[in-house]
Amino acid sequence: MSAGGVVGVIANPASARDIRRLVASGAAVTTNHKLNMLSRLLAGLSAAGVDRVISMSDMGGISAGLAATSSKPSGAGWPKLEFIDHPITQTASDTAVAVEEMVAREVDAIVVLGGDGTNRVVAGFCGPVPVASISTGTNNAFPGVIEPTVVGLATGLVATGRVDPAAATRRCKALLVQVGSATERALVDVAILSGNEVGSGAIWESAAIGELFLTFAEPQAIGLSSIGGHLRPVCRDEPTGLHIRLGPPAVHRVRVPLAPGLLSDIDIAQLAELGLDQAIQVNAPSGVIALDGERVLRFAHGETVTVMLSWDGPLAIDVARTMQIAATSGVLDELAQQA
């Protein structure tokens, strides 16, 4: 824990621009909206005493916009802003490389603006560094829709050690997917689809889904995890997940929001609890694997695919709990006195 606190910022410039704006009613989260959220975040981090922020670089207007605003009067109160000089590929590997570098530079926390997919990539590289997540995606179950100013405050309190990270964070579950010798990770859901089309990535139809694995299932969620949420809710802190086989044949039917404004009737063939550290082999001999709602991998005949629930997710900063601790322990009063 450094004295002033150093926070890394990952903001996915590409989130909320996929096909679900056409096939569903996904809203636009524009670059300028994301920059506005970042300015609120930085104000909160500054108020909590963070004096350095390290941002990833991108060609989607985020780092350029941050740099431009930091030199204006409105950015004068921000923590010192640095940008990681990494090659920009405009793919998820930019996030991976940036997070690795942030960990190497010993940041005290990382804030992620993106969707489930962005958080999944961060989780693969952040190690023990706590992560706070703000939703700027379309179908987000992992990150919440939450005011960035408050996330900045909470993250800053953890990063500066004013609130004990052990008390302010909780370990997240993950699904580890083994395809041959490769291991992938998901934070919310793994879906096994028939066929071999990856297309534009996002899922908004259930017809091709054969199996679904969930780390948690909240009935108020949107996206694939809502299927489990409607059937048998599972909390983020429970040491179990869900394994669902979709019909036909069907023994049950749910009507769930698979995407914004898009409700689908889904036939359920089987529902089972998913225990920790048990590798489950998928049924289909070939197909496509979707991680957190994105079709990303194909597997062919002869390739065995297993899915395992583990406590291998990131250490998430619980913003509500952090602020509760800060308010009841006098930390917020101390902060106000120092201002």
Place this chain on the structure above:
Amino acid sequence: MSQMNRLDLYKAMVRIRQYESRILQEYHADKKPAWDIGAGLIPGEMHLAAGQEPSAVGVCAHLKKGDAITAPHRPHHFALAHGVDMNKMTAEIYGRDTGLCRGKGGHMHLFDPENHFSCSGIIAEGYPVACGQAFAFKRKGTDHVAIAVAGEGAANQGAFHESLNLAALWNLPVVFIIEDNDWAISVPRSHSTANASNADRAAGYGMPGVRVENNDVEAVFEAAGAAIERARTGDGPSLIEIHTLRLWGHFEGDAQAYRGAELETVDERDPIPRYAELLKELGELTDDQISSIAAEADAEVDAAIQFAISSPEPAPADALNHVFA
């Protein structure tokens, strides 16, 4: 939405690439002195679309006879994918009397009423025209759509914004395609555009805007299918920005010194070999097919060039005929 046929997508992309490659060769073959763009069998500037095949092929796979396209100064890929006759198009590029415009337009002015295809060297000129076509389709009660294509630099023109406004206001069956090849001639987006993505600009006009990354023909196919379906069924306009690749210069003869290190990686980002590899992995394409598909395209292109070269030039007496401005 149309069913995707991978082999058809691949063939259509190869056909365009073989065409552009031959035009590149023929354009330079007799241009002496090399800096004189008026010299040689193909007169005028030449803007080739190698690398941008996924956008044209992914979009046009959903179009039917009677649908319209307005393309910009880099038009060949959309013309070929939309069914413009290769012979007549090539004759026009060569300035021959058998060309689409009787040899008076050249490669930036390919007008094909039969296929509702047009293009223009004036940046963003095609946007309002596409709105007009879409308005006509709507007035006639058809389910036809108009596709307006331009580059990311064109989206800074007033005509772009006026067209999006009108299309949204009148709920027109038009799909705006932005081909973002990273370069507006020699200007990167970061030097010219306040918005990082034109998908954001669509949101300002209340229409869906999506961005397709990675120059992936199947991702384009899926997004374009959804947007065209919306337009056909009365849900109005959409915008798709496709992050594509300009494999060669802005125009032929462009030294591209401004591209710096980015130029070193263009070949590895070429979408056609990458797609061929995927299809081979999936067992849907063989090396023999790769050769035969290229050979078939070459033969068609050879025939089109022969047709053009053997066609007469316009007669001087016709100089003022068929000219409206």
